[in-house]
Amino acid sequence: MSEHTGGAGTVELLGSDDVARTVARIAHQIIEKTALDSPDATPVMLLGIPSGGVPLAQRLAAKIEEFSGVAVPVGALDITLYRDDLRRGPHRALKPTTIPAGGIDGVTVVLVDDVLCSGRTIRAALDALRDIGRPENIQLAVLVDRGHRQLPIRADYVGKNLPTSRAEDITVLLEAIDGRDAVELIHHEDTREENPR
Amino acid sequence: MKHLLSISDLDRDEIIGLMDEADRFREALEGREIKKLPTLRGRTIYTLFYENSTRTRSSFETAGKWMSADVINLSASTSSVKKGESLKDTALTLASIGADAIIMRHPSSGAAQLVADWVAPGGVGPSVINAGDGTHQHPTQALLDAVTMRQRIGDVAGRKILIVGDVLHSRVVRSNVDLLSTLGAEVVLVAPPTLLPHGVEQWPVRTTQDFDAEIADADVVMMLRVQAERMQGGFFPSHREYATFFGLSKARAARMKKDAIIMHPGPMLRGMEINYAVADYDTTAILQQVNNGVHLRMAVLFTLLVGDSAEAGY
Numbered sequence: 001m002s003e004h005t006g007g008a009g010t011v012e013l014l015g016s017d018d019v020a021r022t023v024a025r026i027a028h029q030i031i032e033k034t035a036l037d038s039p040d041a042t043p044v045m046l047l048g049i050p051s052g053g054v055p056l057a058q059r060l061a062a063k064i065e066e067f068s069g070v071a072v073p074v075g076a077l078d079i080t081l082y083r084d085d086l087r088r089g090p091h092r093a094l095k096p097t098t099i100p101a102g103g104i105d106g107v108t109v110v111l112v113d114d115v116l117c118s119g120r121t122i123r124a125a126l127d128a129l130r131d132i133g134r135p136e137n138i139q140l141a142v143l144v145d146r147g148h149r150q151l152p153i154r155a156d157y158v159g160k161n162l163p164t165s166r167a168e169d170i171t172v173l174l175e176a177i178d179g180r181d182a183v184e185l186i187h188h189e190d191t192r193e194e195n196p197r
Numbered sequence: 198m199k200h201l202l203s204i205s206d207l208d209r210d211e212i213i214g215l216m217d218e219a220d221r222f223r224e225a226l227e228g229r230e231i232k233k234l235p236t237l238r239g240r241t242i243y244t245l246f247y248e249n250s251t252r253t254r255s256s257f258e259t260a261g262k263w264m265s266a267d268v269i270n271l272s273a274s275t276s277s278v279k280k281g282e283s284l285k286d287t288a289l290t291l292a293s294i295g296a297d298a299i300i301m302r303h304p305s306s307g308a309a310q311l312v313a314d315w316v317a318p319g320g321v322g323p324s325v326i327n328a329g330d331g332t333h334q335h336p337t338q339a340l341l342d343a344v345t346m347r348q349r350i351g352d353v354a355g356r357k358i359l360i361v362g363d364v365l366h367s368r369v370v371r372s373n374v375d376l377l378s379t380l381g382a383e384v385v386l387v388a389p390p391t392l393l394p395h396g397v398e399q400w401p402v403r404t405t406q407d408f409d410a411e412i413a414d415a416d417v418v419m420m421l422r423v424q425a426e427r428m429q430g431g432f433f434p435s436h437r438e439y440a441t442f443f444g445l446s447k448a449r450a451a452r453m454k455k456d457a458i459i460m461h462p463g464p465m466l467r468g469m470e471i472n473y474a475v476a477d478y479d480t481t482a483i484l485q486q487v488n489n490g491v492h493l494r495m496a497v498l499f500t501l502l503v504g505d506s507a508e509a510g511y
Contacts, residue, residue, distance in 0.1 A: 081225060081236040081264075081499075091198075091504035093214070094221035103228065131231045 013162060013170075014183035019143070022159040023056070026141055027063035029157050033139075034108050037068040042136050043107045044070075047077040049125055050095035052114030055176035056143060060112060073100035077111070082124035104133040110156075114172040116142040119153035144183055146170050198500055200313045200325045203334040204375035212340070212379060218496035219344050219489065226263065226492075237266035240502055243291045245301040246328070247273040247284075247308075252463050252487055253328050253337070257300050260494035266297075266502075284308060285315050292316040296323040297502055306331030306368075324501040332366050332394075332427070338462050339372035341493040342419070343380065345486045349458045350416050354381035359411055361387040362421030362443055362470050365394050366428070369462045370421060374400055385411055389443065391432045408443060413452050419460040420445050420470045436469060445471045450478065458482045 014022065031037060036044045048057030054076045061074045078095040086092070111125050122140060129138060141157035146164045160183070164170060169186040173179075198211065207215075226232050242261045244254050254270065261268040271291075273279070278287060284303070291299055292315075299316065301309055309327035316322045329335040346353050358377055364370050364386050377384050378401040386393070386404045397404055405411060412418060423439065433439045440446075445459065450472070453459075459471075459481040467473045476483065 078221070078225065081234045086236065086503045089504060091500060094218050094225070094499075096221060097224045099228070127235065131233060132229055 009187045011185045011187070012182055013185050014160065014181075016181040019174075019181035019183065022143060023059050024063050024067075026143075026157045026159055027060050027067055030060065030110060030139075030141065031064055031068045031070075033156065034110075036064070036072065036108075037070050044072045044110060045100055045104065045107045046072055046074045046110050046112055046141075047099075047104075047125075048074065049111060049113045049121060050076055050078050051177060052143075052172050052174060053112045055174050056114055057110075057112040058176070060110075060141065073102075075100045077125055077128055079121055079124035079128055082127045084120060084124065099132060104129065104135045106134070106136050108137040108139065109135040110139045110141055112141045114143050114174070115170055116140070116145045116153075116155050116158075117148050119149045119151035122153050123151050143172055144170055199317065199320050200309075200327075201336050201497055201501060202309050202313060202325065202327045204336045204339050204372045204379075205334075207336075207376075207379075209379050212343070212376060215340055215493065215496050215500060216344050216347065218499065219341070219493040222492040222495040222499075223489075232263050234264050236499060237261065237264040237502055240266040240297040241295055242266050242268045242298045242300065242498070242502075243294075243296045244268065244270045244328070245287065245291065245299055246271070247278070247301075247303045248329065250302060250328070252490065253302065253335075254300075256487070256490040257326075257328065257337075257494050257498075259491050260498055263491070264495060264498060266498070284312065288312045288316050292323050298324045298326060298498065300326040300328050302329040304331055306333035309334075326497060326501065329368055331368065332371070333368050334372050335368040335462075336372050337490070337494055337497060338369050339376040340497070341486055341490040342369075342373060342460060342462070343376055344489045344493055345460065345482050346417055346458075348485070348489070349482055350456065352380075353377060353416075355383065356416040357383045357385065357411075357414060358417045358419065359385050359387055359408075359415040360419045360421065361408060361445070363392050363423045363432075364388045364397070364421065365392045365432075366424040367421050373419070374402055378402070385415070387411060387443065389433055389439075406442075408449065409452075412449055414454065416454065416457050417460060418445065418453060418457065419462075420465070421462070422464060422466055423469055440469055444469065445475050447472055447475055450475045450480070453480065460486060463487065 034044050035041050046057040046061050048054035057074050061072050065071050075098045076096055078097045080092050080094050139156040142155045143159040144162050145158045146162050167188050171184045173182045175181050258268045308330045309325055313325040360370050374384055384402040386402050387408045461483045465471055467476050
């Protein structure tokens with residue numbers, strides 16, 4: 001996630017109420033699409049991709065439980081070791097991976113991330129899941145889809161589509177990490193290369 | 198970080214960073230059927246061992262293979278070293294073949310540093326990892342020991358770590374003293390005066406011969422192997438006397454604190470520095486050390502071999 005650089009170039013696209021409403025809507029959509037509250041449903045598990053995806057997955061799970069009464073297991077899936085750009089750029093610190101007890105075999109895994117852009121993170125996550133087990137289905141939930149896809153990947157649940165130019169950056173702030181919820185657009189004066197997600 | 202030669206080259210943040218990363222690798226592989234990560238695909242790692250090893254070499258090889266590196270093992274006894282090839286020529290040969298990393302063990306202190314200077318002049322060339330050089334350093338051992346201590350007793354700062362036995366010949370103790378003092382632990386060395394090195398009074402440790410006086414309030418008791426292969430001459434009167442004064446007997450183990458742990462870098466000599474039965478106590482962390490070694494070495498390989506070193510400013 002890019003640094004929060006408040007000031008002239010920053011526009012708030014979603015406020016705290018909007019983020020809460022969006023998370024609630026995605027939770028409803030997950031319940032509807034996976035039918036996780038029906039007795040013969042395939043079990044559902046949420047796996048957040050660090051950093052932003054992890055608190056988002058936890059919030060989605062809380063909402064899903066509130067709306068459906070079903071407690072879905074939540075974990076974290078760090079994809080650093082599966083990145084395709086490890087040889088470029090500096091050494092990257094690893095983030096925790098926690099797979100809920102019972103593993104991912106036979107369940108519907110919903111990957112959760114804050115921003116979807118190039119799709120490379122999701123490609124890495126799919127590779128990581130293949131080494132961990134064999135889910136019945138894999139779905140993707142993102143808070144923001146900002147376009148610029150470089151791979152044939154799409155999200156099953158999108159909080160908000162925010163088509164942006166490459167001179168712009170999207171920052172998702174989350175209560176658990178940043179102390180407040182917001183989605184901000186940062187405009188850069190010069191067209192530097194963006195941070196591919 | 199280009200090479201890993203000595204703990205004294207690392208600052209506190211780098212040490213903690215490697216320990217944390219070892220935990221991340223444990224989590225990433227925990228409970229998996231397929232212990233394989235694509236991270237080091239296409240990287241070639243040579244282990245070059247001029248001394249025997251069970252743990253260190255197989256642990257490095259496992260770490261490399263679990264990250265999809267190609268790991269090739271060379272030992273002095275089956276290589277052209279037998280025909281008289283020098284260390285320098287051997288190292289340069291491996292660099293020319295295309296090594297991305299050379300993991301080496303050598304009976305001479307400083308050998309890994311020399312190899313690093315030869316194969317990567319100006320920092321361009323393969324990374325060198327010191328897997329033990331003479332009586333000097335064994336950095337990955339100290340790091341995996343620290344990971345084990347953190348798992349078993351928590352933060353080592355302010356805790357009392359007893360290191361007992363053949364300090365003179367131990368590279369493990371030098372790496373551990375560097376690391377534990379950086380992390381703020383109290384280190385006490387217990388050894389007969391004949392097995393303490395010159396200059397030990399300048400180390401950030403206390404030394405004593407009285408094992409019994411120190412054991413009751415220690416948080417960790419780390420036993421060292423008596424390194425007979427490095428001993429020419431009598432360092433102590435008899436094995437039985439050594440075991441009596443400096444061995445971890447059942448009676449001594451019984452006086453340890455309840456939550457204190459027993460460690461040994463291996464290979465251990467049961468009946469010499471550690472009693473047969475004590476080696477299998479629940480308070481013994483020896484096999485946990487071995488297990489942590491794989492994850493810690495994955496962290497080291499990841500840190501040294503991944504990322505554009507020029508761009509990262511290492």
